[in-house]
Amino acid sequence: MIIRKLADLVDTDREQKADTWASRRFLLSGDGMGFSLHDTLIFAGTETPIHYQNHLEAVYCIEGKGRIKDLTHDGEVHEIEAGTMYALSENEKHLLIADTQMRMICVFNPPLVGPETHDENGVYPLLTDS
Numbered sequence: 001m002i003i004r005k006l007a008d009l010v011d012t013d014r015e016q017k018a019d020t021w022a023s024r025r026f027l028l029s030g031d032g033m034g035f036s037l038h039d040t041l042i043f044a045g046t047e048t049p050i051h052y053q054n055h056l057e058a059v060y061c062i063e064g065k066g067r068i069k070d071l072t073h074d075g076e077v078h079e080i081e082a083g084t085m086y087a088l089s090e091n092e093k094h095l096l097i098a099d100t101q102m103r104m105i106c107v108f109n110p111p112l113v114g115p116e117t118h119d120e121n122g123v124y125p126l127l128t129d130s
């Protein structure tokens with residue numbers, strides 16, 4: 001069994017920070033679960049372009065308010081608030097807009113290895129444990 005607490009991830013190599021978000025990674029590829037599990041903050045008043053071409057991601061919002069613009073499907077906009085889940089089942093390119101700080105529980109398949117951060121196109125590289 002694996003037990004971890006959020007406080008133990010902050011400011012370690014299990015936390016990745018960008019201009020618009022901070023991702024605290026509870027489970028990574030090396031944990032052998034077949035998915036990664038993150039507690040992610042999206043900062044208030046930000047817009048984040050994302051395109052996970054190499055991963056499927058499901059996101060459950062537990063705090064905050066904003067919206068997702070689906071750039072793969074004609075710019076469709078979906079409101080996000082606590083209790084909303086979205087799954088990028090078609091690797092959709094999207095824009096994540098946070099009105100207030102949003103707290104998201106994210107699951108990735110295949111699992112992230114740990115150091116991934118967005119490239120200039122909002123993509124995570126496909127890494128494997130060495």
Ligand SMILES: CC(=O)NCC[C@H](N)C(=O)O
Nearest residue numbers: 021023038040059104106
């Ligand atoms: C919700 C979302 O996609 N935020 C960007 C960060 C990423 N999901 C992560 O936690 O690695």
